[in-house]
Amino acid sequence: MNSDNPALHPESLPQHIAIIMDGNGRWAKKRSLNRIRGHREGTESVRDIVRACREIGIKVLTLYAFSTENWNRPPQEVAALMKLLKTFLKSESPEMMENGICLNAIGDIERFPDDVLDVLHEVTETTRKNQGMILNLALSYGGRHEIVRAAQHIARDVEDGRLQPERITEELFSSYLYTHGMPDPDLLIRTSGEMRISNFLLWQIAYTEISVTETLWPEFRREELILILRDYQKRERRFGLTGDQIRKGSRRP
Numbered sequence: 708m709n710s711d712n713p714a715l716h717p718e719s720l721p722q723h724i725a726i727i728m729d730g731n732g733r734w735a736k737k738r739s740l741n742r743i744r745g746h747r748e749g750t751e752s753v754r755d756i757v758r759a760c761r762e763i764g765i766k767v768l769t770l771y772a773f774s775t776e777n778w779n780r781p782p783q784e785v786a787a788l789m790k791l792l793k794t795f796l797k798s799e800s801p802e803m804m805e806n807g808i809c810l811n812a813i814g815d816i817e818r819f820p821d822d823v824l825d826v827l828h829e830v831t832e833t834t835r836k837n838q839g840m841i842l843n844l845a846l847s848y849g850g851r852h853e854i855v856r857a858a859q860h861i862a863r864d865v866e867d868g869r870l871q872p873e874r875i876t877e878e879l880f881s882s883y884l885y886t887h888g889m890p891d892p893d894l895l896i897r898t899s900g901e902m903r904i905s906n907f908l909l910w911q912i913a914y915t916e917i918s919v920t921e922t923l924w925p926e927f928r929r930e931e932l933i934l935i936l937r938d939y940q941k942r943e944r945r946f947g948l949t950g951d952q953i954r955k956g957s958r959r960p
């Protein structure tokens with residue numbers, strides 16, 4: 708844990724933080740700037756939060772960077788986002804290597820342009836063996852699409868005789884998701900004050916603690932992240948049990 712954050716208790720840190728990065732467009736509009744400027748400023752928050760999570764000791768960070776619905780935005784904005792993503796990946800790759808960050812992309816990434824995919828594949832392969840922290844970028848991602856995709860793969864395995872229906876459990880279903888092998892998010896943060904999940908990690912957040920801040924994403928920095936983590940560490944996570952059961956050491960479901 709970073710020694711600058713004495714109020715955070717290492718034993719009760721979330722293993723996995725997921726963030727819905729919202730508010731780039733509104734940040735730009737408030738300043739009479741175009742939306743692309745807001746997205747560009749938002750990458751500064753990404754850098755700061757990734758560094759902070761790595762220093763604090765978070766094991767997995769998942770950022771909702773581009774949803775399946777975002778493809779419906781104006782073509783010029785989508786094109787600018789593709790260019791921004793490509794530039795970001797190139798510029799951040801050395802720091803990811805230096806800090807032991809493994810980049811992982813979740814979502815229907817094959818929809819991305821070839822030049823973006825080339826850079827994405829290059830960075831994910833370069834950082835694949837890093838063990839300091841997993842950084843998931845949710846790209847062309849939708850929670851419903853992920854669940855349908857998992858169901859299709861399971862159905863195919865059943866049809867081919869590789870899987871018996873009675874073996875299908877929650878644990879097995881989870882193994883067909885993009886996040887297989889990772890813990891479910893302990894904490895979901897949404898910036899900009901919107902009270903929506905927005906089709907993000909619908910299966911994985913069944914028991915996730917949620918924190919919503921009015922801060923627009925381009926203004927979100929490590930100081931507010933630490934405040935949210937302090938609040939998280941005060942919460943009692945019961946997973947459907949009673950408080951007494953948790954205090955007596957009953958196992959979570």
